[in-house]
Amino acid sequence: MLHTISDRSLISRFGISPWSSASNRKSDAVYHYLEEQIIVGALMPGEAIAEQTVADACHCAQGTVREALLKLQQSGLVVRHEYKGTRVAGISRPEAIEIVKIRMQLEEQAGRMIASNISEETRNRLFDILDAMCQAADSNEVFLCSAYDRLFHATLFRQANLRGLEPILERCALHMHRVTLSHMKPPLNGVEIYEKHIKIIETHCNGAPDEAAEAARTHVSFLFDRWVSKHSFENLDV
Numbered sequence: 001m002l003h004t005i006s007d008r009s010l011i012s013r014f015g016i017s018p019w020s021s022a023s024n025r026k027s028d029a030v031y032h033y034l035e036e037q038i039i040v041g042a043l044m045p046g047e048a049i050a051e052q053t054v055a056d057a058c059h060c061a062q063g064t065v066r067e068a069l070l071k072l073q074q075s076g077l078v079v080r081h082e083y084k085g086t087r088v089a090g091i092s093r094p095e096a097i098e099i100v101k102i103r104m105q106l107e108e109q110a111g112r113m114i115a116s117n118i119s120e121e122t123r124n125r126l127f128d129i130l131d132a133m134c135q136a137a138d139s140n141e142v143f144l145c146s147a148y149d150r151l152f153h154a155t156l157f158r159q160a161n162l163r164g165l166e167p168i169l170e171r172c173a174l175h176m177h178r179v180t181l182s183h184m185k186p187p188l189n190g191v192e193i194y195e196k197h198i199k200i201i202e203t204h205c206n207g208a209p210d211e212a213a214e215a216a217r218t219h220v221s222f223l224f225d226r227w228v229s230k231h232s233f234e235n236l237d238v
Contacts, residue, residue, distance in 0.1 A: 010144070014132035018147035030058050030068035036143040038077050038088055039174075041182035045090035049078065075174060096179055103172035104220045107153070110160035111204060111212030118159055118205045126155060130197050137188035145188055146177045152197060156204060196222070 010017050019032070034054065037043040054065045069086050072078040080086045133148035150173045157169050196219060203215035 014135050014144075014148075016128050016132050018132070018144060018151050025067075026058075026060050027064045027067035027071070030054065030060060030065055031071050032147075033058060034068060034072055035075075035077065038072075039146060039178045039181050040142055043088050045088050047088045049086045049088065051086070076171060077174075077178075091175060091179065096175065099172045099175050100220060103169060103176065104217055106162075106165055106169050106172070107157065107216035107220060108213040110157045110162065111214075111216040112209040113162075114156070114159040115204060115207055115209040115212035118156075122155065122159060123201065123205050126152060126201050129155060130194065130201070133197070134190040134194050137190040137193050140187045142181055142188065145193070146181060149193075149197075150174065150177070156200070 019028075034043070034049065043049065049069065051062045051065045051069070054068075055062045058065070069078060069080060073080050073086075077089055078086050079089045129148055129152045133145055133152060136145040136148055150170065153173055154166065154170060157166060200215055200219055203212045207215070
C-alpha cells in the first residue's frame with residue numbers, strides 16, 4: 001500500500017500524519033513503500049530491486065521509482081551500481097553498535113539542553129504522536145508505528161536546535177528500527193510503548209537536565225539490549 005505524505009486516511013484514523021514534510025510527490029509514496037519493505041524484512045540485504053517491477057506495482061513511471069531509489073540510497077537502505085542495478089544494503093553488527101552509540105550521545109545531549117524548556121504546544125504534539133503510535137501498535141501496523149516513533153524522537157530533538165545533526169539522528173533511528181523490526185514477532189504492545197515514551201515526555205518536560213539525559217540513554221539502551229546478539233545480524237549483513 002502506498003502512503004503519500006499527506007495521506008488523508010492516516011490523518012483521519014490517527015489524528016496526525018507520521019511524515020512531517022509538506023511535499024506530496026509520487027516518489028515520496030514509492031520511497032515509503034520500499035522503505036517499509038526493507039525495514040520489516042520483506043526485502044532482504046543483497047536482494048535486487050528492479051525499477052520496472054516497482055513501477056508496475058506502484059502504477060508509476062520508472063523515473064519516479066529512480067527518484068525514490070536515490071533517496072533510499074541517501075538513507076543508506078540501498079546500494080546503487082551503474083551497471084549492476086540497485087540492491088538492498090546490508091548492516092553489520094559493528095556498524096549497528098556504532099549507530100546506537102551515536103544516537104545515544106545525540107539524544108542524551110538534547111535532553112540536557114531542552115529539559116524543562118519544552119513549550120506546551122510541543123508537549124501536546126508529543127502526546128498526539130504518542131497516541132497515534134500506540135493506535136498503530138494496537139492495530140499491529142508495524143511500519144506506521146515505526147514512522148510515528150521516529151517522528152516522536154525527531155520532534156523532541158528539534159527543540160535542541162541542533163539542525164545540522166537532525167539528519168544523523170533520523171538515519172540512526174531508521175537503521176535501529178530496521179534491525180529491530182526485521183526480527184520482531186507480532187503483535188506489538190501498545191501499553192508497553194506508551195509507558196516507555198511517557199517517561200521520556202515527563203522527564204524532558206519537567207525534569208532536570210541529568211534526568212532527561214538519563215531517560216534518553218535508558219530508552220535507547222533498552223532497544224539495543226533487545227537485538228545486540230550476533231543472531232540478530234545473521235540475515236542483515238552482506
